[in-house]
Amino acid sequence: MPRVDVALEVQGIVKRFGDREALRGVSFAAAPGEQVAVIGPNGAGKTTLLSILAGIARPDEGEVRQPNGGEVGWVPQQAALYRRLSVAENLLLFARLEGHEDPRASTEQMLELCGLGERRDEIVARLSGGNQQRINIAIGLLSRPVVLLLDEPSVGLDPRQRARLWEFVSALADNGTTVIFSTHDIQEAERYGQRLLVLADGESLFDGSADALREAVRREAPEAADRDFETAFVAYLHHRGH
Amino acid sequence: MRWLLLKDLQILRRSPLQAALLILYPVLIAVLVGFAISRSPEKPRVAFLNEVPSGARVNVGGQKLPALNVEGRICRRVECVKVKDREEAEAEVSSGSVLAALILPANLVDKINSLSTLTPGTPKVEVMVNEEDPVRAELVNDRITTLLAQANLAVARRIAGEGSRYLDLLINGGQFEVIGQSIQILGLRATAQILEALQPALPAGSLRNSLREVTGFAQQARDNLDVAGPLIDRVAQPIQVEKQVVSGSAPPLEIFAIAVAATLTLAFVTVLLVAGSLALEREENAFPRLTRGLVSPLALLGEKVLLGVAVGLVVTLLMLAGLQIFVPLDWGRFGLWLLAIVAGGAALAAAGAALGAIAREVRAVSLLAFMVTLPVAFLSLVPSGAVGSGLSEAIDVVTALFPFKPALEAMTAALDSAGPSIGGPLLHLAILIVAYGLVARLGLRRFATV
Numbered sequence: 001m002p003r004v005d006v007a008l009e010v011q012g013i014v015k016r017f018g019d020r021e022a023l024r025g026v027s028f029a030a031a032p033g034e035q036v037a038v039i040g041p042n043g044a045g046k047t048t049l050l051s052i053l054a055g056i057a058r059p060d061e062g063e064v065r066q067p068n069g070g071e072v073g074w075v076p077q078q079a080a081l082y083r084r085l086s087v088a089e090n091l092l093l094f095a096r097l098e099g100h101e102d103p104r105a106s107t108e109q110m111l112e113l114c115g116l117g118e119r120r121d122e123i124v125a126r127l128s129g130g131n132q133q134r135i136n137i138a139i140g141l142l143s144r145p146v147v148l149l150l151d152e153p154s155v156g157l158d159p160r161q162r163a164r165l166w167e168f169v170s171a172l173a174d175n176g177t178t179v180i181f182s183t184h185d186i187q188e189a190e191r192y193g194q195r196l197l198v199l200a201d202g203e204s205l206f207d208g209s210a211d212a213l214r215e216a217v218r219r220e221a222p223e224a225a226d227r228d229f230e231t232a233f234v235a236y237l238h239h240r241g242h
Numbered sequence: 243m244r245w246l247l248l249k250d251l252q253i254l255r256r257s258p259l260q261a262a263l264l265i266l267y268p269v270l271i272a273v274l275v276g277f278a279i280s281r282s283p284e285k286p287r288v289a290f291l292n293e294v295p296s297g298a299r300v301n302v303g304g305q306k307l308p309a310l311n312v313e314g315r316i317c318r319r320v321e322c323v324k325v326k327d328r329e330e331a332e333a334e335v336s337s338g339s340v341l342a343a344l345i346l347p348a349n350l351v352d353k354i355n356s357l358s359t360l361t362p363g364t365p366k367v368e369v370m371v372n373e374e375d376p377v378r379a380e381l382v383n384d385r386i387t388t389l390l391a392q393a394n395l396a397v398a399r400r401i402a403g404e405g406s407r408y409l410d411l412l413i414n415g416g417q418f419e420v421i422g423q424s425i426q427i428l429g430l431r432a433t434a435q436i437l438e439a440l441q442p443a444l445p446a447g448s449l450r451n452s453l454r455e456v457t458g459f460a461q462q463a464r465d466n467l468d469v470a471g472p473l474i475d476r477v478a479q480p481i482q483v484e485k486q487v488v489s490g491s492a493p494p495l496e497i498f499a500i501a502v503a504a505t506l507t508l509a510f511v512t513v514l515l516v517a518g519s520l521a522l523e524r525e526e527n528a529f530p531r532l533t534r535g536l537v538s539p540l541a542l543l544g545e546k547v548l549l550g551v552a553v554g555l556v557v558t559l560l561m562l563a564g565l566q567i568f569v570p571l572d573w574g575r576f577g578l579w580l581l582a583i584v585a586g587g588a589a590l591a592a593a594g595a596a597l598g599a600i601a602r603e604v605r606a607v608s609l610l611a612f613m614v615t616l617p618v619a620f621l622s623l624v625p626s627g628a629v630g631s632g633l634s635e636a637i638d639v640v641t642a643l644f645p646f647k648p649a650l651e652a653m654t655a656a657l658d659s660a661g662p663s664i665g666g667p668l669l670h671l672a673i674l675i676v677a678y679g680l681v682a683r684l685g686l687r688r689f690a691t692v
Binding site for chain 1: 249256527
């Protein structure tokens, strides 16, 4: 019997690049409609983990399971779309490649979803980074995923664009899509991540809510517990030897 | 695959410079090659100063030879720019308006005539060249050397001809003009006959024996000198060329030029387009997204090769149609043209895909494609035997590993009805398609590296 409360489950993932272990036995699970933030310093293994979840890289050990099946959508950090094609042409191409029965209808649906209907015929290269990222996500959604992976989706966006992006992503989660995103922005993780997965040097240090992380800081680094979340997080990492 | 192909054509259409180049390049090549093969080579411009007095003649044995018309002979082979004096000749060369100046000095004929005296001189013509451009200087040297060799040959033939005439006079007798007077020469043949007739009139004894000896000598001299005539003729051009083709049938020059132009166009269009298009998939970060289950890497490679073949076919046919204006082509062989273009294009596109998969970045790919295609195309045009055997074998190996040469051979065979079979080059191209396809597939493994 599949567990209806788990959309994606990761067990003991290990990934090596030569002698270096990029991931060391990472495990976690995500529920339908849950927003999971993967955070950690540079080189922690965030992108490697998302690449394995997306099926682009293979783990050396461990497994990724989807008890309820369904597609996993992947939105890479760099917008993966054709900059010389228009917004609609990009969506239509990927809808066709996904094998949609009516790719034009799917394109219209995605244009409405990402709010770029009026700019459908604009060449992507002329759009702002934020709008390009919205198309990037819309393409990721064309496979109608039950789990959406976002690799640092807000990098390079201004505050207004970030707000619109998260409004868009939260709406997806509200409709039942599990969203797993990596980010460097701790405030963003605290605000939009219902659960935080803290990675450092390929090791999973923490898996829980932002409040639980602050409690952990209070226990392990009480001097930083009442500071802002980012300072508390840095103190936590420091206390853990990272 | 068709949607990816459509996408690539849309991207191509969105790049006006790239699209314009794809159309203008073959048209430009067609016009250049068309002009080059439809017009006879231009005669080089040479300043010409003839200081030889108009009545001067070459003498042989005190007899003046007919005029050699050296000026006429030279000016048939080069475009003569007549100049008044040496200063003008030098100025023309310095300014670059002529390739060289050729001066026949006033004493040229006297020096030639001195060759048959006890104090022979050295006849010389003067040449002025501007050697700022080594290629032009080499061209002038070659042309002047050829002209002088032809002039020497003409003089030698005239002298040999006159020598033969005098020899004939000596053997057979006849009229001989000297200082305005005609002299009857008896000749060895008649001398021997007269002496033979006189013999019976003499009493037997030593005088009669001596006359018999003189008669015998006259007959021997006549017989031997008969052989000398053809020998003198041979002296003018002792070595002659007898050409025998033992292997290969060279296509007509214009067909070969068209095949080279068409293959060069096909090579650059397909290699650059396919390599760039594949690298663009990575640069746009689309490759991992595509190969997550939407398209297999092999299908993606197939699509790129198809793109290269389709565009290469259109561009090459456009170029051949342009060349038709200058040179009539045998459109009855159109099927073979298509076969050669498709097979050559596919092999070149596979090589482009391999380059694109290895270099990965669009700029690096463009540079690499040029750096590989241009020298290989150049090496493929080096005729065997033009370089040392070791180097020739190395060139053969290099050119066999890249599809340009077999594509050129296939194109030549398709264009030339009297040429060799197209089968060999097609088999060679098929092997290269598989080999480069494998290299490209292996290269794509690194494409997915995150």
